[in-house]
Amino acid sequence: MDLKSFKEFSDRAFDFQTAKKNELEKTKSRQVVVYNGRIFSADAQTICLVSTLKQLQKQFYMLDKNNNPVMISDPDDFLRILIEKNQETLNSYHSLFERFKQKGK
Amino acid sequence: MDKGVLLYCFDTKDTRYSDVAKKCISLVARNLKLPVTVVCNTEAKQNLLGVKGIDIVTCVPKQGNKRNYKGEQIDWFNQERFRAYEHSPYEQTLLMDCDFFCFSNELLKYFDSTYDFLCHDKVHDATGSNRILGKNECLLPIVWATVIYFRKTTKVKMIFEMVNYVKNNYKHFSNLYRIKFRNFRNDYAFAIALHQLNGMMPHKEFFAEKMFMIDQNTKVVKFLDNGIVFARDGKINSIEHIDIHVLDKECCYV
Numbered sequence: 155m156d157l158k159s160f161k162e163f164s165d166r167a168f169d170f171q172t173a174k175k176n177e178l179e180k181t182k183s184r185q186v187v188v189y190n191g192r193i194f195s196a197d198a199q200t201i202c203l204v205s206t207l208k209q210l211q212k213q214f215y216m217l218d219k220n221n222n223p224v225m226i227s228d229p230d231d232f233l234r235i236l237i238e239k240n241q242e243t244l245n246s247y248h249s250l251f252e253r254f255k256q257k258g259k
Numbered sequence: 260m261d262k263g264v265l266l267y268c269f270d271t272k273d274t275r276y277s278d279v280a281k282k283c284i285s286l287v288a289r290n291l292k293l294p295v296t297v298v299c300n301t302e303a304k305q306n307l308l309g310v311k312g313i314d315i316v317t318c319v320p321k322q323g324n325k326r327n328y329k330g331e332q333i334d335w336f337n338q339e340r341f342r343a344y345e346h347s348p349y350e351q352t353l354l355m356d357c358d359f360f361c362f363s364n365e366l367l368k369y370f371d372s373t374y375d376f377l378c379h380d381k382v383h384d385a386t387g388s389n390r391i392l393g394k395n396e397c398l399l400p401i402v403w404a405t406v407i408y409f410r411k412t413t414k415v416k417m418i419f420e421m422v423n424y425v426k427n428n429y430k431h432f433s434n435l436y437r438i439k440f441r442n443f444r445n446d447y448a449f450a451i452a453l454h455q456l457n458g459m460m461p462h463k464e465f466f467a468e469k470m471f472m473i474d475q476n477t478k479v480v481k482f483l484d485n486g487i488v489f490a491r492d493g494k495i496n497s498i499e500h501i502d503i504h505v506l507d508k509e510c511c512y513v
Contacts, residue, residue: 168387169494169496171387172385172387172494172496173496175387176385176471176498176501179383179469179471180501182468182469183468183501186365186368188368188372191371191372191373192372192373193369193372193374193466193467195467220463220465221463222464
């Protein structure tokens with residue numbers, strides 16, 4: 155291995171990492187949902203919280219992304235929206251990730 | 260009218276922002292499908308007259324400004340934005356820079372929110388080099404005036420009027436908040452106005468996502484259907500289906 159190969163490898167890794175970072179940020183951005191007028195992220199933490207609270211209560215309060223409280227009166231509907239959004243965005247991230255991996259080989 | 264997009268576009272002797280605005284307008288039409296109102300000077304108006312489906316409001320900028328662009332000081336008209344509340348014919352408005360390209364419809368969801376004023380407080384440098392933000396540029400955390408969602412409420416009217424007050428006393432406020440950047444910048448004017456109106460407490464209501472951005476030294480080499488290819492330090496990268504703020508003003512000629 156010479157220095158040129160190291161440089162090429164490093165450049166490819168930079169491109170891959172940048173593309174991955176961009177796609178991940180895009181995924182997070184697309185996970186944002188507006189529900190009952192408030193802003194939420196369809197991320198793992200929100201899904202787990204809704205799922206846990208809905209086992210104990212028919213309706214409950216949650217904080218949105220700006221720390222404002224909102225009443226969740228139909229937890230099933232909210233959870234369905236969150237999971238759909240989460241999986242839709244992760245699916246598309248996964249397809250792109252696979253494409254990057256192929257390119258990197 | 261109910262919902263729409265408001266753009267400010269002032270051509271200067273150095274930059275034809277109206278060419279950039281044309282690109283922005285076509286993407287708004289395709290991805291947001293909202294009516295567009297453009298506030299522009301007479302030079303830009305000439306170039307925008309042929310663009311379909313937009314309303315044009317002519318405005319003679321009262322004060323000029325200078326900005327550093329690729330190592331040169333160039334003319335810049337950025338001091339009319341505080342009039343957006345008055346200029347907007349819409350109940351719910353997306354106020355955008357004309358170099359912000361909507362490659363998705365993600366902003367539409369905010370029209371369903373109950374918030375009356377939202378902007379970005381975080382950016383994501385799509386080049387991966389994190390060169391957008393400097394350090395210790397101001398005592399206040401910056402907010403980005405690139406995209407602002409607002410409803411017509413008394414509170415929002417007050418925000419825009421406060422921005423005007425900050426603009427008229429910018430020297431005082433830039434000293435007070437120790438802003439490094441000496442020329443008037445809307446980002447700081449809005450950050451200061453929000454801070455002042457929030458009882459000198461940090462404003463905490465923002466868009467949830469980071470704003471994608473590439474700096475002026477990152478060159479756009481190609482426009483895709485719903486994205487761009489850009490080059491920085493000999494490295495090529497692309498981004499698709501996400502809105503992005505592009506500071507390379509020559510991007511519309513590729």
